[in-house]
Amino acid sequence: MTDIIRTDAVIVGAGPVGLFAVFQLGMVDVEAHVVDILDRPGGQCVELYPEKPIYDIPGLPEVTGQGLADNLLAQIKPFAPRFHFNQMVSALERTSDDRFLLTTDAGTRFDAKVVVIAAGGGSFLPRRAPIPGVEAYEGRSVFYAVRAKDAFRAKHLVIIGGGDSALDWTLNLAPIAESVTLIHRRDVFRAAPDTVNKMRALVDKGVVDLFIGQATGLIGENGMLKAVKAKAEDGSLHEIAADAMLPFFGLAAQLGPIADWGLNLSENLIPVDVKSYQTTTPGVFAIGDVNAYPGKLKLILSGFHEAALMAQAAARRVHPERRMVFQHSTSSSTLQKKLAGA
Amino acid sequence: MAQITFTDHDGGERTVEAREGQTVMEVAIANDVPGIEAECGGGCSCATCHVYVDEAWSEVVGGPTPMEEDMLDFAFDVRPSSRLSCQIKITSALDGLKVTTPQRQG
Missing domain, CATH: 3.50.50.60 (FAD/NAD(P)-binding domain)
Known part of the structure; x- marks a missing residue:
């Protein structure tokens, strides 16, 4: 059994929304580990349509699935995310001190203050x-x-x-x-x-x-x-x-073990509140295609927005002592320090 | 406009209106035609919009592309008339097209 990795956040899923969550969390000083069952980042975009153009990403008139994943990786590089590929989070438990213990099917264990489920349509499992x-x-x-x-x-x-x-x-x-x-x-x-x-x-x-x-x-x-x-x-x-x-x-996306995490699933989706995209379990968030709320649109851009709001709430939990000051990336000292260090 | 007739494997028939440029899969989803799942949304990345093209139409519609053949490997009961409906684009030449959905998608 390997040592437990202690971290601020574990992001379940390395699709576009999971990747952008690294950025938004990084902006508010929340470090993240990312777990994905595939052997590389990009999720569905890379697994299902690496060469297909996507036309509805703001500011990118046309980008392929692979291109979007590559751009996101470049964008989050300053925040040095740690990836754990070829494994699926199989268990999520809340500990007595209000943290979360996550175990993957490869035996990796995390002790995290917050969990961000960005699992899209689920894990790619054999059809x-x-x-x-x-x-x-x-x-x-x-x-x-x-x-x-x-x-x-x-x-x-x-x-x-x-x-x-x-x-x-x-x-x-x-x-x-x-x-x-x-x-x-x-x-x-x-x-x-x-x-x-x-x-x-x-x-x-x-x-x-x-x-x-x-x-x-x-x-x-x-x-x-x-x-x-x-x-x-x-x-x-x-x-x-x-x-x-x-x-x-071949492989098909299936929700897998997430269904057993006590998140009151409805039609295989995780209900969240729209102020912070938090699930019914405080400290566990769900963003992107895996969540459900009134008016939900399954668009990558919706997931990006959800990541931004989630990060604010996650930061309050990770750094309860801090006063949250809203920052723009153009003037963010956090980002500039990280970029300078990268 | 073109008329497309979908027959399910029990013989139930539905004829719907299609616009040129749409795919047969999109027409099926827009009209809630049963028997088409289209899990991947038209990316030729799954095999859940599988249809059999009526013999009379096989020449006009044509055969699957190599990428589509790869995906058909994952489908149930593939026949010589099998196509993925997301890869059939509607043109005026397809007015009257008849396709049948298989017993199951995957």
């Missing part, structure tokens, strides 16, 4: 396989990630997908599994060319079976898989014997 009845097998014989390779030793394994995850695991598990069948709907793969070549070599050697078609159903009982029903390109129906299945159908 459920579009196969009727798959729920009954999930976690028992159908897995969306490989925790321990040994679990697949000597198993008849079906892997579905045409991207890097599907092909990497095909290559990795073929030597230890009893059999590996890779199912993909077309004979075109999105994975890196080198990986595709290695997969095809294993198919040629007879180590891996490649089935071009789509899985249509599962056969088994009590969550234990016996076979995967699949339809080939020519419409013929097949049954492929399997004890385990790894479907890779």
Whole structure:
């Protein structure tokens, strides 16, 4: 277990609104750590539409998702945010001294005075396989990630997908599994060319079976898989014997553990008061697409505004002894000192 | 203006008015047509606006782009007539277009 990181604020989510929250908090001397399940900053903007132009950011007539994230990173650099990528905040607890203990699924722990949830549509988690009845097998014989390779030793394994995850695991598990069948709907793969070549070599050697078609159903009982029903390109129906299945159908945003933090969610959104964007738990704020209030517009610019108001309230909590003096960035001594030091 | 007919997988039909320049997905969302989710809002970044294009229209509408094919990998029951409706732009040539929504989106 790692040491607990003591900080003023933890921002959950490194999308545009989470990034701008670093700026607004920094302006009022609140230091922040930022956690995101993705491996880089930018959230949806970078994950879903890095090359797509955005036209409604004030002062930027046209900017791509990636461009916006890059600009925000440059803008918050003076405040030296600490990022913790590839992990998801799994637990949030209020401590007896009115601070918050946050734990990530990677074991990182934070002790923070305020928590800012800027989680957008949620964490990008593996998309459920579009196969009727798959729920009954999930976690028992159908897995969306490989925790321990040994679990697949000597198993008849079906892997579905045409991207890097599907092909990497095909290559990795073929030597230890009893059999590996890779199912993909077309004979075109999105994975890196080198990986595709290695997969095809294993198919040629007879180590891996490649089935071009789509899985249509599962056969088994009590969550234990016996076979995967699949339809080939020519419409013929097949049954492929399997004890385990790894479907890779990309990522989709899901709210995840936030739902369990006692924030009185309504339709998967976190209600906030519009004076400070504080949730029903004092000290926990929610900004951007994840929050709900009358008249809410899911725009990046709304999230930026919410970040500014949130920061004022967060600063009062972090520095209760201080008198808040409103500052403009053009004349802010905080910002100028940080810029000079950067 | 163009008329677009959406048929759901149970056979229920709805014909709605579309403006040129809109996408078939946008027309569906604007008219609360069931069976289209459009999770990503039209970015060709998910596969939840999947439709089957009526055979008579397949040539006029054309096939999916390579990026769209990549996304269709994530869809349920993909067929040769499958398209993502956010990638079909309405033109006058598509007046009368018929599409069917799949049993489920993802």
